[in-house]
Amino acid sequence: MTTFDCLVPRPVGVTPAPGRFVLDAGTTLAADAGAASAARWLRQVLGAATGLALPPSTVDARIELRVDQGVVREAEGYRLEITPEVVRVTAADAAGAFYAAQTVRQLLGPDAFRAANVHSGGWSLPCGVVVDRPRFGWRGCLLDVARHFMPKNALLRFVDLLAAHKLNVLHLHLTDDQGWRMEIKRYPRLTEVGAWRHGSRVGWRRDDSHDGRPHGGFYTQADLHEIVAYAAERGVTVVPEIDVPGHVQAALAAYPELGNTGERLDVWPLWGVSENVLNMSDSTVKFFQNVFDEVVDVFPSPVVCIGGDEVPTVQWQRSPEARRRAAELGLADVTELHGWFLRQMAERLADHGRRVLGWDEMAEGAMPEGAIVASWRGEEAGAMAAAEGYDVVMCPEQHVYLDHRQSEHPDEPVPVGFLSTLQDFYRYDPLPAGLDAATAHRVLGSQAQVWTEHLDSPRRVDYAAFPRLVAFAEVVWSPREARDLADFERRLAEHHLPRLDALGVEYRPLTGPLPWQTRPGVPGRPRARAQSSSGTSSQHAT
Structure with a gap:
């Protein structure tokens, strides 16, 4: 029988009690206005998995969800009380109610994660109290849909997987040299031309060869509105990224005058x-200000990523126009055009009430006011930005890049980047050693990254992300002092991998890849961790 020691991420506190709450045809489910979306989701998924209607009730509901900040004060926190007579959720906000609902689903066992009822026997929950809240407010995952397009239905599924692990930010990398994935109505050629390429490099090679197989796709603004709304129902904020002023060859293919x-x-x-x-x-x-005007119309996120990473200045150095422009602007050198351009975008977004997120190269120049630094080349840039009063999201490639190889197993498919095992992910802490308490609050949280050069399908994304993303979810949710690797590995193997099986996630088995998960003959590029902070190799091309 399922008990509280199955939960992932590990909650702040659990007090077991005798007895069980039994779900049956008479079980009702009710919620106040603040918890309505959580109740709607729970009724939907449990209705499918259990065959129980869980109808609403205005009196004597057996499962109750409500928001009451007088009882639960911490953002996204909740209190779940289960007795033989009632399941009572009290949450600080809608997100907290949703996470409590996710906990209820876990406590019902792996069959509660299926889309139809295959369960034999009854359904019940262990009695007791769970008190829970997240350690960090930013618990994110980047998904790169620019290198390999993710169809909409697969992207909605990915949102569900983030939500199932109490992650709350989907950083959607929408544009790059290899593709432009967002419809911009003012500039239709961005998708008519920029969303399609005539081939893809396979694995890591130093020549210009590619497979010659056309690849592409894009999301209409209606698609993106749908994705945003779907994610919001599950407590996930979609943070869009339009990467400038580098990583823009898809845009230049569409509009060469840029x-x-x-x-x-x-x-x-x-x-x-x-x-x-x-x-x-x-x-x-002006062109990109207009682009961002459409971005904010689609994405209500208070944060918009403007990229700013890996911007070679070779063309500016050679360009008389660029040198004249730098001089007109009073800049010391054309290299300062990088920061100047980012500030123009940040100011436009500020006019819309939005903050910018940028990769840590942004911190090398004059930072836009209120900017958030995504520290990817290591933790040093993030620690320095925090010390200077800027908010930071920690996403160092040495620790949280999910496209990096998972083992030294000889059959590991396309082994690129640093060795980042499940255990490495679990041992990572987003607060760097030596960061003083007065600065630590500037670390908003952390974000795992799924770059997709070598992940050309949802199946490959599953393999790269899971189960390491499960470990990451516990890192950013659970109290640092409560983390226990041996206990996590037990909960993962005994309880959580069966949930992933029920969801159809094609994760990497703990013992190594299955035969159909290998990529024989496709070259990789393993890197040693000692090379970590140079910033000379692309975050996107590991």
Whole structure:
């Protein structure tokens, strides 16, 4: 029988009690206005899995969800009390009510994660009290849909998987050299041309070869409105990223006048860092201000990512126009055009009431006011930004990149990047050693990254993300002092992998890849951790 020692992430506190609460045809489910979305979700998933209607009731509901900040004060926190007579959830907010509902689902066992009732016997919950709240407010995962497009139904499924692990941010990497994935109505060629490439490099190679197989796709604004609404119902904020002023070759293929050379370009079929970057003319600034105007109309997120990473200055150095522009602006050198352009975008977004998130290269220049730094090349840039009064999201490639290889197993498919095992993910802590207490509050949380150069399908994303994302979820949710690797591994093997099986997640088995998960003959590029902080190799092309 399922008990409280099955829960992932591990809750703050559990007090077991004798007895069990039995769900049957007479079980009702009610919620106040603040918990209505959580109740709607719980009725939907449990109705499918158990065959029970769980109808609403205005009196004597057997499962009750409500929001009461007088009882639960911490954001996203909840108190779950289960007795033989009633299941009572009290939450600080709608998100807390939803996470309590996720806990209820876990306590019912793996069959509660199926889309139809295959369960034999009755359904019941152990009695006791769970008191829970997250350690960090930003518990994110980046999904790169620019390198390999993720169809909408697969993206909605990915949202469900984040929510099942109490993660609350989906950072959607929508544009890059290899593809532009968001419809911009003012500039239709961004998707008519920029969403399609004529091939993809397979594995890691130093030549210009690719498979010659066309690849592409994009989301209409209606699609993205749907994704945002679907995620919001599950406590997930979608943070869009439009990467500028580098990683823009797909945009330049659509609108060559945005570039520095006048050369007509293709959407890039290779991985790495393209030298093709935006020019710094007033018309280019206006173009991307218009783009971000449409982005904020679609995404209500208070944070919008403007990228800013890996911006070669070779073309600016060669360009008389770029040198003149830098001089007109009073900049010391063309390298300062990078920070200047990011500030123009940040100011436009500020006019819409939004904050910018940018990769840690943004911190090398004059930072936009109120900016959030995503510290990817290591933790040093994040620690420095925090000390200077900026908020930080920790996402160092040495610790939380899910496309990096999971083992030294000889059959590990396309082994790139650092060795990042399940245990490595679990041992990571987003607060760097030595960060003083007065600065620690600037670390909003952490974010795992799924870059998809070598992940060309939802099946490959499953393999790369799971079960390491489960370990990451516990890192950002559970109290640091409560983490226990041996206990986590037990809960994972005994309880959580069966849940993933029920959900159809094609995770990497703990013993190594299954035959159909291997990629024989596709070269990788393993890296040693000692190379960690140079920033000379692309975060996107490991």
